[in-house]
Amino acid sequence: MGKYISLFVAGLLFGLGLAVSGMTHASKVLGFLDVAGDWDPSLLLVLGGAVGVTVVAFRFILRRPAPVLEPGFKLPTAKDIDGPLVVGAAVFGIGWGISGYCPGPAIASLAAPNWETWVFLPAMLLGAFLHRASTLSPGDTAHTPKSEKGSSA
């Protein structure tokens, strides 16, 4: 039971952080990405604040043999800087720059009376589905689902 509560509480804190920081406002995110406009550096402090915590906390947490409520850590195993990483990140950035949404804020926005996310989210799931389908297509030996397991960050 505890592990289910902690999942929900971690999500709750995450969503609270996104809302407090203003990152669920697509126009605020774009205000950061728009360096040629009236630049708003807030996102940099959000990322800096978050990474400041994870850099220190993860170091201690990963010294443990296992997490508190599960038998083991589930960490990404991929190490290579490969084509999928580079192209995928580039494509993600383009979609982010067009819309002002990345997955976290888009989902957290379901709590707001904002129809934008009801257009964005189904399209996002379709995009992810199309990628999945392309890696799983039968007979395509060149693209066996190699990055399928454990590489998801």
Place this chain on the structure above:
Amino acid sequence: MSHFTPVSALVGGVLIGAAAALLLWLNGRIAGVSGITNGLLAWKRGDILWRLLFLGGLVAGAGVYYGWFGNAPLARPNFPGGLLAAGGLLVGFGTSFGSGCTSGHGVCGLGRLSLRSLVATVIFLVTGILTTFVVRHLFRVY
């Protein structure tokens, strides 16, 4: 128009980092929202509930804040729905192909000192900045 809000940005960022630390410490999972969401598409028995609980918490956390303080994000008056759909499609495809987004590669990957995540984060920041320039300054869409 958006204004620099250093205090709420830093407080929100620390909350996000704390959430990621809590999830790793208690459940041993990386708080990557795209990975957690896209994983639902596999629809594998025993691999669904934990994802829905985290994502449900994500919505609830934002809802609690909007309920207490207001300031919920509203739709932009003149932003074209077609661009939202195109953006969503690219974000979904890109995060699945590149194994992560701002939270997985940004918040958590950088926290693990992963070179892969650093490269990904720099790339999506650069393409995001270039794209926003094109959309806002060449096409005048806000």
